[in-house]
Amino acid sequence: MTIISGSVAKQLIKGALLKENVDQQVAEYVAEGLTSTSLRGVDSHGIRLIHHYLAGVKSGRINPRPVYKIEKKMATAAVLDADDTFGHAACMEATRVAVEMAGEFGSGHVAVRNSTHFGAAAYYSIEIARQDMVGMSFTHSDSLIIPTNGKRSFLGNNPICFAAPVKNEEPFCLDMATSITTFNEIRRLRETGGTAPEGVGADSEGRPSTDPNQITMLTPVGGYKGYGLSLMVEILCSMMTGMNYGPHISKMFEKLENKRHLGQFVSALNISAFQEVDVFKERMSLLVNELRNEPTLEPGKQVMVADDPQKRNFARRSKEGIPVTEAELAQFRKLNETYKLNVELGS
Amino acid sequence: MTIISGSVAKQLIKGALLKENVDQQVAEYVAEGLTSTSLRGVDSHGIRLIHHYLAGVKSGRINPRPVYKIEKKMATAAVLDADDTFGHAACMEATRVAVEMAGEFGSGHVAVRNSTHFGAAAYYSIEIARQDMVGMSFTHSDSLIIPTNGKRSFLGNNPICFAAPVKNEEPFCLDMATSITTFNEIRRLRETGGTAPEGVGADSEGRPSTDPNQITMLTPVGGYKGYGLSLMVEILCSMMTGMNYGPHISKMFEKLENKRHLGQFVSALNISAFQEVDVFKERMSLLVNELRNEPTLEPGKQVMVADDPQKRNFARRSKEGIPVTEAELAQFRKLNETYKLNVELGS
Numbered sequence: 291m292t293i294i295s296g297s298v299a300k301q302l303i304k305g306a307l308l309k310e311n312v313d314q315q316v317a318e319y320v321a322e323g324l325t326s327t328s329l330r331g332v333d334s335h336g337i338r339l340i341h342h343y344l345a346g347v348k349s350g351r352i353n354p355r356p357v358y359k360i361e362k363k364m365a366t367a368a369v370l371d372a373d374d375t376f377g378h379a380a381c382m383e384a385t386r387v388a389v390e391m392a393g394e395f396g397s398g399h400v401a402v403r404n405s406t407h408f409g410a411a412a413y414y415s416i417e418i419a420r421q422d423m424v425g426m427s428f429t430h431s432d433s434l435i436i437p438t439n440g441k442r443s444f445l446g447n448n449p450i451c452f453a454a455p456v457k458n459e460e461p462f463c464l465d466m467a468t469s470i471t472t473f474n475e476i477r478r479l480r481e482t483g484g485t486a487p488e489g490v491g492a493d494s495e496g497r498p499s500t501d502p503n504q505i506t507m508l509t510p511v512g513g514y515k516g517y518g519l520s521l522m523v524e525i526l527c528s529m530m531t532g533m534n535y536g537p538h539i540s541k542m543f544e545k546l547e548n549k550r551h552l553g554q555f556v557s558a559l560n561i562s563a564f565q566e567v568d569v570f571k572e573r574m575s576l577l578v579n580e581l582r583n584e585p586t587l588e589p590g591k592q593v594m595v596a597d598d599p600q601k602r603n604f605a606r607r608s609k610e611g612i613p614v615t616e617a618e619l620a621q622f623r624k625l626n627e628t629y630k631l632n633v634e635l636g637s
Numbered sequence: 638m639t640i641i642s643g644s645v646a647k648q649l650i651k652g653a654l655l656k657e658n659v660d661q662q663v664a665e666y667v668a669e670g671l672t673s674t675s676l677r678g679v680d681s682h683g684i685r686l687i688h689h690y691l692a693g694v695k696s697g698r699i700n701p702r703p704v705y706k707i708e709k710k711m712a713t714a715a716v717l718d719a720d721d722t723f724g725h726a727a728c729m730e731a732t733r734v735a736v737e738m739a740g741e742f743g744s745g746h747v748a749v750r751n752s753t754h755f756g757a758a759a760y761y762s763i764e765i766a767r768q769d770m771v772g773m774s775f776t777h778s779d780s781l782i783i784p785t786n787g788k789r790s791f792l793g794n795n796p797i798c799f800a801a802p803v804k805n806e807e808p809f810c811l812d813m814a815t816s817i818t819t820f821n822e823i824r825r826l827r828e829t830g831g832t833a834p835e836g837v838g839a840d841s842e843g844r845p846s847t848d849p850n851q852i853t854m855l856t857p858v859g860g861y862k863g864y865g866l867s868l869m870v871e872i873l874c875s876m877m878t879g880m881n882y883g884p885h886i887s888k889m890f891e892k893l894e895n896k897r898h899l900g901q902f903v904s905a906l907n908i909s910a911f912q913e914v915d916v917f918k919e920r921m922s923l924l925v926n927e928l929r930n931e932p933t934l935e936p937g938k939q940v941m942v943a944d945d946p947q948k949r950n951f952a953r954r955s956k957e958g959i960p961v962t963e964a965e966l967a968q969f970r971k972l973n974e975t976y977k978l979n980v981e982l983g984s
Contacts, residue, residue: 364743367910396714563714
């Protein structure tokens, strides 16, 4: 393992995107989204995705210069057609629209259509929470998890994300996939020769398996509850947007020339319409700190609240940089050369 | 086991409430909420609760004749002060307000304060979905589940409920508690001499236990994910309402003279502001039926979607009646006599 600093990673990503004729604002959102996600320690959805995205721009999947269409039939409900651009940029635009509506009318909801992969859902919800609102963001994804009693994957690993501001610290944020584990974790186990825990995945016939080389599908978290939550997200992202659902969604890593036509959903609730914002944030601080001070069963363990690990990662990685493998660093060096970016990567 | 018909149960419940000077509309909502919940097979939150509620009215916990205060600072956000009445009635009023706002502005959100137990969350979300909107309803509850790494309960078993309309059938509805199992199930295991599955509960010292007589606290579903979802619901129900949180919430079955001061949160999203309602419902029907027809790993099993078991129960129990124990039936007979209701219970 070696490291790359967040600012260097961001420069490289933005530079490469601009050289691929990606719109300035779109490139900024993608670079910021990927870099902040890696700084928060969510490596699966961070800077390593840039190579996949650049391939998507070159193959025609991702539109580098979108013209958004925003249809607002009612004061707090909009449909944003992303024109097949980066999900990061489209959903930051959706976030802006949702916050604007919530500022005037108390809430705002934007269904995003014709979008692509949007990285980590936390990027949008946290942005909303920083503006003293409750933020929610959802995306569907291609088929990966097996419905309860089923034998093949149907819905994606559809994440739920919810954020709210806290006094004297970054917002509370829950950003959870609806499977027990991620497919990235299965890949890591393949590489390290490990065994998957019981119950997290199944082989291509739908039979439970702990062999990461046999696992092709994942199990929903909490059985029918995770499956139900995944379906809830699917309804927001497919039915509210008109996009395809579950097995009809094109695969992320296949046929890069195909448009994804993904759907996303972003909501903002204006806290000041319900409670005094200062009181809300003060009480949030009491709540999360009371939890953090709860006694533990095992010494050395700690009760945390959602996003505490990400906040710790952010503090450390902002100083020390983002850990990457030698192969990943080499990919970034190549990016620097290919696009003649002249970014100083350090030794 | 014997049975009581839904209409008889509803008459008894409403009759007893009216004799306790409960407001006509409040009594109707409570009777309808409890009865429909039992017809749907959710016995833990159904008609058996009436005796507890009547005790709460007599002890002064529940206000039988509330005067609601509705504060609307913005077009789609309201705070409803329930004046300590039944959660069922207050949240049906909140549902009405949310749907009205959503009809005009695309969405509506009502934070309910100074409320009491509201029964099953599905009652409100389904009511919203029947009006061609996406419905969400949440309540917090007193401390019962242990946060990840902790040794004592902090948050309640806070449920998440989401409903959406489907063509040619009752709405899709996900209504899930954020623990793996319910405390009712633990009580049932105590009565039947059963053993709890590994990992669902802990004893009073926070140590994992499978002995239902030792279990006093529950484990969140999916570990930190269920814990995070419970915290999300707590934020909506405590922070948005100004009510107490987690361990500071008064206990449901203790000190019946104390007001509960519970918080709830109800949201409606107007589907027509996002997509054609007919198309939405048609596509919902395709989605849920495609899932129901998925192949299964084991013969005899079936892939279902959330609320399918409840819909089946409703169809059967509407014809055959609600199964109750002899002791429960005796309680209803006593209600009939005590309040001189003259309802014909059958043989």
